Amino acid sequence: MSETQLHPLIAKYARKGAQRQPHCAGCGNGIIAQCMLRAIEELDLDFGKMVFVSGIGCSSWIPSPFFNTDVLHTIHGRPLAFATGVKLSNPDLRVVVFTGDGDGAAIGGNHLIHAARKNIEILAILINNRIYGMTGGQVAPTTPHGMKTRTTPYGNLEYPFDLCKLVEAAGASYVVRWTTFHVKQLVSSMKRGLLKEGFSFIEVMSQCPVQYGRFIGIRDPAKMLLMLRDSSLPISKAKSMSEEELEGRIVVGEFVDRERVGLTKAYKKLLNEVQA
Amino acid sequence: MKTLLSEKIIESGTNFMMGNEACALGAIVAGCRFFAFYPITPANEIALHMSTLLPKVGGIYIQMEDEISSIASVVGSSWAGSKAMTATSGPGFSLMQETIGYAVMTETPCVIVDVQRCGPSTGTPPLPMQGDVYQARHGSHGEYPIIALAPSSVGDMFLLTIEAFNLAEKYRTPVILLSDALVGHMVESVEIPDLSSIKIFERKTPEKHVEDEFSFFLNENVAPMPKFGSNYKAHVTASTHDERGFRNVENPNFVDNLVRKLYLKIQRHNKDIVKVETKNLDEAEVVLLSYGSVARSAKHVINQARQEGLNIGYVRLVTLWPFPDDEILNLARKVDKIMVLENNMGQVVNEVKRVVGCEAEVKFLPPRLLGTIHEPAYIMENLRRFVNE
Incomplete structure (x- = not known):
């Protein structure tokens, strides 16, 4: 592919030799990567002063090695803990974590609630496709109750997390949920999250046509996107609805947007006081 | 400072x-x-x-x-x-x-x-x-x-x-x-x-920014390490990667290159890394080899042994890994017996035996009670027996 044929966002932000995304056709990760780059472009942020940290799983391949800036591709479940060290040591860097529902809510669930509690100035994008995609379609802590997966052949006995409620309760400054259908809203929330003081959490409900699609019997990405659209419900409407009415719906929108002092800001104040 | x-x-x-x-x-x-x-x-x-x-x-x-x-x-x-x-x-x-x-x-x-x-x-x-x-x-x-x-x-x-x-x-x-x-x-x-x-070492960072020329990994003489935010666009991954940080998880050549270079980076500099402390080795026929807290007892014992007319040498491993192979093999060629003291059921002693081979007799002595360090009298008692064996 010659330089002139590249999408302008790719030409500007992609690492040479890594301009293609590694994801399966129809995956939501490409949409989310583009939304992120659009948000950065629209805010005119210095890409070189951004650090992208990811864990293990499909979502972690969004910045690695694709984004042409500092990228720390870490181990399974711990990207938020690595990112905490990066941000504390150099608060001038804008740190963004890409994680998935397995990486961020199962093995890394503890780090998620503690990053939110610490309210450290990191933007975490958690891509929730409700299944383990890379490893072959195993049940996740976000898989709907009753659903059959590779490892719940008789149906899932457990119930999924409401991650936005969890992170809000843990103390994050900014919590929002969209789907890969809501690209405009997603770009706008990413911009808000990138500038927000404190921990920002964006959950993106995404389609996995290969694994999730296999088990619900719909493997067409476009149909899955429409499903995401049709099952979405704005948070303002959801507030007056009962649990039964909300069954199977995806509540989208801002869960919280509040002013709380971020950890590195608080630490800077402490340093000034101790050294005074 | x-x-x-x-x-x-x-x-x-x-x-x-x-x-x-x-x-x-x-x-x-x-x-x-x-x-x-x-x-x-x-x-x-x-x-x-x-x-x-x-x-x-x-x-x-x-x-x-x-x-x-x-x-x-x-x-x-x-x-x-x-x-x-x-x-x-x-x-x-x-x-x-x-x-x-x-x-x-x-x-x-x-x-x-x-x-x-x-x-x-x-x-x-x-x-x-x-x-x-x-x-x-x-x-x-x-x-x-x-x-x-x-x-x-x-x-x-x-x-x-x-x-x-x-x-x-x-x-x-x-x-x-x-x-x-x-x-x-x-x-x-x-x-x-x-x-x-006190000598303080600062890490080597890239000297100047050369667009498209970056090699921040897998150098036997240690590659420079870019600092995040300094515009080197570092790609850091624990997947098998090449010198530039690009992953390759299909070709065993990349695995071989990576593992060998990580090893060589340390092995080539063993002399600079490995430190062993010795005492009374001249004319010693038996050596007490220890490390960490247990070395305190060993040090006490060699002075006591000298008073009893026993020529006991003292070797304390400051570096445990990479294992001081050369230092211990040289030692084994000079002495007859090595007694290894450890507060466990025998870990470093296995390494000592591996290195020493038939060059010297190796005996392991745990403390009388695990979780304590060896009492000097207990070492002396075992040492006298070992010398006369």
Whole structure:
């Protein structure tokens, strides 16, 4: 592919030799990567002063090695803990974590609630496709109750997390949920999250046509996107609805947007006081 | 260094302090400016001092939600440009192993202090044991080299912490300070040298920015390490990668290149890394070989043996990993018998036997009671028997 044929966002932000995304056709990760780059472009942020940290799983391949800036591709479940060290040591860097529902809510669930509690100035994008995609379609802590997966052949006995409620309760400054259908809203929330003081959490409900699609019997990405659209419900409407009415719906929108002092800001104040 | 003196954080000369405090001071002197921790006995005093000292020198202390996130944040901090450390004991050290492998793989300088306690599992937290020697070497999965140092005194906790940082920064690798509850909790006098006489190593960073020419990994002579935010666009991954950080997980040539180069980076510099302390080796036919807290008993015994007319040599391994193969083989060629003292069921002794082969007779002596160090009288009694065997 010659330089002139590249999408302008790719030409500007992609690492040479890594301009293609590694994801399966129809995956939501490409949409989310583009939304992120659009948000950065629209805010005119210095890409070189951004650090992208990811864990293990499909979502972690969004910045690695694709984004042409500092990228720390870490181990399974711990990207938020690595990112905490990066941000504390150099608060001038804008740190963004890409994680998935397995990486961020199962093995890394503890780090998620503690990053939110610490309210450290990191933007975490958690891509929730409700299944383990890379490893072959195993049940996740976000898989709907009753659903059959590779490892719940008789149906899932457990119930999924409401991650936005969890992170809000843990103390994050900014919590929002969209789907890969809501690209405009997603770009706008990413911009808000990138500038927000404190921990920002964006959950993106995404389609996995290969694994999730296999088990619900719909493997067409476009149909899955429409499903995401049709099952979405704005948070303002959801507030007056009962649990039964909300069954199977995806509540989208801002869960919280509040002013709380971020950890590195608080630490800077402490340093000034101790050294005074 | 000026701030350290003016803030009275440290004073040269004779000090009286606990091993864990000396470790914290050594870290500050070495330039450590990030310390992450999760509470655990018997390492807590290191955090007590780091949380007080670090803000005074503009550094970061953070208590994380577990040992996994402690070492993870240390690695993140190192890439952001800080000298970084964490401290723990057995259970926490086990939790850190996966990320120690990550630090080896991504060539991230950092220091991990393991104040060993009695295991297995929860065991006996306040008592010392040298049970983690192999965990320090092979605790993470896969094939990798590591550096581990064993302090024997409060003075060592100060100086070897500095040495651990110097080696970590020089060779871009995690370095483990394998202390134990005895050395960590002991209070004794320590000579803090003139700070200007202490050598501090700073990591090599890329010299100038050359667009599209970057090779930040897998150099036998240690590749320069870019600092995040300095526009080098580093791609750091623990997948099998090449010199530029690009992953390749299909071709075994990449695996071979990576593992060999990580090994060669340490092996080629063994002479600079490995340190062994010896005493009374001339004319010694029997040698007491030990490390860490147990070496204190051994040192006491050789003086006593001399008074009894026994020529006993003393060898203390300061570096446990990479194992001092050459030094021990040379020793074995000169002496007849080596008695290895360890506060465990025999770990380093296996390495000694591997190296020595038939060159000398090797005997292992655990303490009378595991979780204590060898009483000098008990060593003497066994030593007399061993000499006459």
